[in-house]
Amino acid sequence: MKKRLWNGCVFLFFVLLAALNGCQRAAPAPKLTPVTVQLAWTHQAQFAGFYAAEQNGYYAAEGLAVTFVEGGPGLDVIQAALSGTAQFSIAAADVFLIARSEGKPVSAIAVIYRRSPRVYMALAGSGITRPQDFVGKTISVNAPARVPFEAMMKRIGIQPDKYTLVDSTSDLTSFYSGEVQVR
Numbered sequence: 001m002k003k004r005l006w007n008g009c010v011f012l013f014f015v016l017l018a019a020l021n022g023c024q025r026a027a028p029a030p031k032l033t034p035v036t037v038q039l040a041w042t043h044q045a046q047f048a049g050f051y052a053a054e055q056n057g058y059y060a061a062e063g064l065a066v067t068f069v070e071g072g073p074g075l076d077v078i079q080a081a082l083s084g085t086a087q088f089s090i091a092a093a094d095v096f097l098i099a100r101s102e103g104k105p106v107s108a109i110a111v112i113y114r115r116s117p118r119v120y121m122a123l124a125g126s127g128i129t130r131p132q133d134f135v136g137k138t139i140s141v142n143a144p145a146r147v148p149f150e151a152m153m154k155r156i157g158i159q160p161d162k163y164t165l166v167d168s169t170s171d172l173t174s175f176y177s178g179e180v181q182v183r
Contacts, residue, residue, distance in 0.1 A: 032065035038086035039071045040095075047090070049112075078106060094147045118148055131156055140168040 039047055050068065053059055059066045069086060071077055077089040078099040088109075091099075093116065099106050122128035128137070131152060141149050146165065153163070 030063055032060060033063055034065045034067065035059075035088065036067045036069055036086040038069050038075075038077050038080040038089040040075075040077050040090045040092065041071045043068070043070055078104060081106060092144055095144045098144070098147060116148060118145065120149075132158065134158070135162045138164040138166060140166050142168045 037050065047068070050066075054066050054068075069080075071090075077086075077091045078095065080086040081089040082104060093108075093111070093113075096106065096108055120131065122133075127133060134153070135158060139149070146167075149165070150160065153160070
């Protein structure tokens, strides 16, 4: 009987030990480092990957508390990073390359598109169906679109004196939509 009582006490001891082990305080959540990301435009689907990563806790798992700041017309996303109002900015490759060519100390850390998603459109009745058809035309291009447009034309062998570019930056809607107008 003493052996049975002893075995029962030992069993009860281990049960209580296991129960007490489960009652330990949880480790405090690690302090998250605040990070601000300046978006190139207003909140929309193009930033869905960033929002999904935040919602699924991927940033928190890396110790980051991320805040997304909307962009919009007239906002210089490169300046937002340079001034320190944001630690990261989302910028089109051409905007980034222009900043680098101006000597601004910025670095690219990720490239989302393997190829540029920029497209050029013209009215169906214009007769323009390919970039070679821009010869002899006046083309309204926003400032960030100028560099890739000129690179495309150079790549297909069309010299700048074969077309006329005008700046569309006075029209902020076309400036930020990446629109190119052909006249």
